[in-house]
Amino acid sequence: MASSSIGWHDLPYARTPARLDGSTLIWRDLGPIAGHPALLVSGVRSDNDVMRGEETQVLGVFAGDEPLAQSGETVIILPGTHCKHVWVADRQIQRFETFMTGELFAVLGEHSILRYSVGGAAAGQAFTAQTTEAFRAGVDTAAALPLSAALFKVRTGQVLQNRPADESRAFLSGVLIGSELAHLNAPQNDRLPIVLAAADPLQTAYQTALEALGLSARVKCVSSQAQHLLSARGQAVLLRQIGWI
Amino acid sequence: MASSSIGWHDLPYARTPARLDGSTLIWRDLGPIAGHPALLVSGVRSDNDVMRGEETQVLGVFAGDEPLAQSGETVIILPGTHCKHVWVADRQIQRFETFMTGELFAVLGEHSILRYSVGGAAAGQAFTAQTTEAFRAGVDTAAALPLSAALFKVRTGQVLQNRPADESRAFLSGVLIGSELAHLNAPQNDRLPIVLAAADPLQTAYQTALEALGLSARVKCVSSQAQHLLSARGQAVLLRQIGWI
Numbered sequence: 001m002a003s004s005s006i007g008w009h010d011l012p013y014a015r016t017p018a019r020l021d022g023s024t025l026i027w028r029d030l031g032p033i034a035g036h037p038a039l040l041v042s043g044v045r046s047d048n049d050v051m052r053g054e055e056t057q058v059l060g061v062f063a064g065d066e067p068l069a070q071s072g073e074t075v076i077i078l079p080g081t082h083c084k085h086v087w088v089a090d091r092q093i094q095r096f097e098t099f100m101t102g103e104l105f106a107v108l109g110e111h112s113i114l115r116y117s118v119g120g121a122a123a124g125q126a127f128t129a130q131t132t133e134a135f136r137a138g139v140d141t142a143a144a145l146p147l148s149a150a151l152f153k154v155r156t157g158q159v160l161q162n163r164p165a166d167e168s169r170a171f172l173s174g175v176l177i178g179s180e181l182a183h184l185n186a187p188q189n190d191r192l193p194i195v196l197a198a199a200d201p202l203q204t205a206y207q208t209a210l211e212a213l214g215l216s217a218r219v220k221c222v223s224s225q226a227q228h229l230l231s232a233r234g235q236a237v238l239l240r241q242i243g244w245i
Numbered sequence: 246m247a248s249s250s251i252g253w254h255d256l257p258y259a260r261t262p263a264r265l266d267g268s269t270l271i272w273r274d275l276g277p278i279a280g281h282p283a284l285l286v287s288g289v290r291s292d293n294d295v296m297r298g299e300e301t302q303v304l305g306v307f308a309g310d311e312p313l314a315q316s317g318e319t320v321i322i323l324p325g326t327h328c329k330h331v332w333v334a335d336r337q338i339q340r341f342e343t344f345m346t347g348e349l350f351a352v353l354g355e356h357s358i359l360r361y362s363v364g365g366a367a368a369g370q371a372f373t374a375q376t377t378e379a380f381r382a383g384v385d386t387a388a389a390l391p392l393s394a395a396l397f398k399v400r401t402g403q404v405l406q407n408r409p410a411d412e413s414r415a416f417l418s419g420v421l422i423g424s425e426l427a428h429l430n431a432p433q434n435d436r437l438p439i440v441l442a443a444a445d446p447l448q449t450a451y452q453t454a455l456e457a458l459g460l461s462a463r464v465k466c467v468s469s470q471a472q473h474l475l476s477a478r479g480q481a482v483l484l485r486q487i488g489w490i
């Protein structure tokens with residue numbers, strides 16, 4: 001990352017709580033680079049977690065005259081290699097948690113015994129009726145078992161039930177995403193509105209899992225198109241704060 | 246495995262419940278191999294899990310005139326690459342669950358972003374005061390967060406608190422083992438006696454986690470010496486059942 005200790009310039013992380021108007025983020029004007037003004041923006045940290053870039057997307061969700069979600073107490077879900085859940089209240093990022101969902105999917109599918117079950121099916125395939133059912137079975141399995149036990153059911157589904165590779169991949173995805181989302185039903189989160197900000201195919205996967213967990217009524221989904229503009233919307237918030245626009 | 250579909254001879258799995266006297270296991274006399282009698286023994290399956298070899302170790306726990314544990318309702322923990330928890334009652338293996346604890350430790354330590362945090366420390370090191378504390382912190386973190394979020398704290402502990410590599414490895418181990426064992430405090434298991442059958446250094450790690458989870462009073466630990474003889478004790482049960490000894 002450009003602002004990390006091994007990047008262009010080491011900027012300290014801003015701290016939670018971080019205001020949605022960007023005023024508590026940390027930035028540095030690098031001067032013109034190749035004729036263009038350049039601004040380096042820090043990430044945000046809590047006592048025990050870090051993010052770089054996702055905080056700008058969260059600013060983007062609530063930015064402008066037509067925000068993508070109403071401000072108020074909300075949890076924002078930003079799927080990816082290291083998925084972030086970000087709790088927002090009082091127009092501040094209050095706290096966040098990182099889930100290694102995407103990386104676990106890749107690493108287990110390539111380097112663990114599960115590769116013999118999921119191998120051969122391409123990533124990012126569109127859902128079919130069969131893979132949707134397998135994905136939902138994965139979500140259900142994650143709700144019933146600790147994650148390290150649920151994961152082994154990828155293997156036994158193939159060995160005992162001859163589950164095909166594309167369904168095994170969907171099942172693995174369902175286990176990991178289901179395990180990630182289950183805490184949204186816990187007492188401390190069970191009334192919070194949820195904003196899902198993901199482009200397809202992750203949007204469909206997360207929507208399916210949220211539905212299987214009975215959470216659909218609380219979910220507002222940022223469109224794939226708006227999702228691609230989230231960082232730019234957030235950057236505009238920051239540029240306005242700095243006075244560059 | 247010798248009895249698998251790609252082994253010497255494809256034997257079907259025996260089914261749970263499986264009797265501790267070995268009478269419901271499935272075996273095949275292969276005739277003499279290199280002048281020695283050879284017996285092939287199947288594994289055991291449930292509706293959605295499989296084991297090969299661990300069932301013989303479980304027979305070994307309860308075998309002979311001096312069993313290592315009293316029979317009665319018990320859960321046996323057999324740590325390893327694919328750790329098994331085996332529920333025994335009425336002198337039968339009633340059910341079991343596989344946890345990918347050991348494989349997750351190896352795969353994440355070698356192939357995920359966590360390798361930058363845990364790299365450089367050798368596996369299987371004896372515990373020190375510092376690594377014991379880090380291990381316990383991992384167990385506590387697993388109790389507070391979903392596993393895929395607890396795992397990321399390996400990374401942030403290094404980035405934010407400069408946790409050294411050997412302590413990061415211990416923390417990762419604590420997260421994975423703590424996550425595996427937490428269900429033993431769930432209502433359906435919270436009175437069951439626990440038998441831990443592991444040689445060092447896993448024995449120490451699991452004992453430390455069980456203690457951190459408040460489970461010590463229910464745990465009987467098979468000695469490292471007896472642990473190495475478990476399979477032989479179980480095989481003797483089976484040979485007696487068959488009439489070879």
